[in-house]
Amino acid sequence: MTVVLKKPHKSARKPKGDGHLRRGEILAAAETIFIAEGYSGATIRKIADAVGVSSTALYMHFRDKDQILLEISNDAIERLLELNTEIAAQPIDPVSRVRVMMEAYMKFALDNPNTYQLVFCSSGDLVSQDKITDVLALGDRCFEKFSEPVHQIAAQGRLRAGSAVQAAEVLWSGCHGLVSLLITKPSRNWSDADQLMKIMLDGLLYGLVTD
């Protein structure tokens, strides 16, 4: 899946105080390539070419390659956190809240597969765990936002088994499992994704939560 890159006509040097504009250009180019070709496809040199600048130039704005892609991922996860925050503010019962959050989570994953893989499917292989901590922390905040309604459900004594934390972890894992398989094994001929998500959701909620 190689993408046709725009002719790398040299980009004009930025005027004196405007180096920071380059940063945005780099992020934009990197995001495009990252979305199209994934982590290892988004080469430093490719990104630099797309911006119209030497590969060395990227190091004026970013410590290393990982910082670029993690910044992109960070922005994406922030959108997810925002989404969760919005849902948390809706005046609906906790079970619906959990359901809507899980739906939003899975939709996010399918809409941002490369980001999702980078953050949620990679161990130290792609990115050393200590670099990814910031993004993971954001992910944890998402998880906490998600845990709140689960705690409410637990407080109502409606969990069939386990603690609120355990239930939240299992619910999350279930969603993660489905979308991560859909993302990483697209060649397998899966049943309809929407139906699978619905069955996963209904099944887990019915299985873990009493009426």
Added chain:
Amino acid sequence: MTVVLKKPHKSARKPKGDGHLRRGEILAAAETIFIAEGYSGATIRKIADAVGVSSTALYMHFRDKDQILLEISNDAIERLLELNTEIAAQPIDPVSRVRVMMEAYMKFALDNPNTYQLVFCSSGDLVSQDKITDVLALGDRCFEKFSEPVHQIAAQGRLRAGSAVQAAEVLWSGCHGLVSLLITKPSRNWSDADQLMKIMLDGLLYGLVTD
């Protein structure tokens, strides 16, 4: 997580007809390193050093690095398939069968984390999808073995929703999600893994299957 490698004392040249013995030695060394250091940690040169042979020598027995690690993974997945076949032969009701298979699957994943990641968590990034087809085919056979009892459950009209295939996919996804997160994010402070697995199992089965 770097492992201390044995001193690479030169290994004697094999007599004329015994080149194939080298193949086994390579696989053994590669497996050790792969288990200890994962995909990108298991370098061609490291493997060659461990065997006591030049890196070039590996290419006499394997097309490329991926073929080595996929062969190792293949063997592991074959063990999983065997496991599933054994369980399929046990005279127990289909729900128990499904449960035992899911337990075996998750135990396998936690026992062989690097193999599991290579086969079930990686997309084209680590290994191009066309190389991995053999292993995926084996994985599919595991899935089919797992689907059989699910089909039986469906035939008994005991599925709350969806088809047998969909139910099997969701059950598999749930297990995969849990173990893949446990494997790839070991730094997160999870609840007890066994309890989580039990909750996932109970929850999904209760949620998808009627008595």
Added chain:
DNA sequence: ACGACTGGGTGATTCCCGTTTAGTGTCGGT
């Protein structure tokens, strides 16, 4: 006995990656 053949094995090389070093050219302020 001996030359040719062949299978096991290698060192040097190629290409691409991320990253570093040592700069170059230009602009604004004094």
Added chain:
DNA sequence: ACCGACACTAAACGGGAATCACCCAGTCGT
């Protein structure tokens, strides 16, 4: 006029996978 900060680069490094042109030791046919 000139100096320093700034935007940027060319060249190189080290380390990956993979390939190339070889070499060397047995073995086989004669």
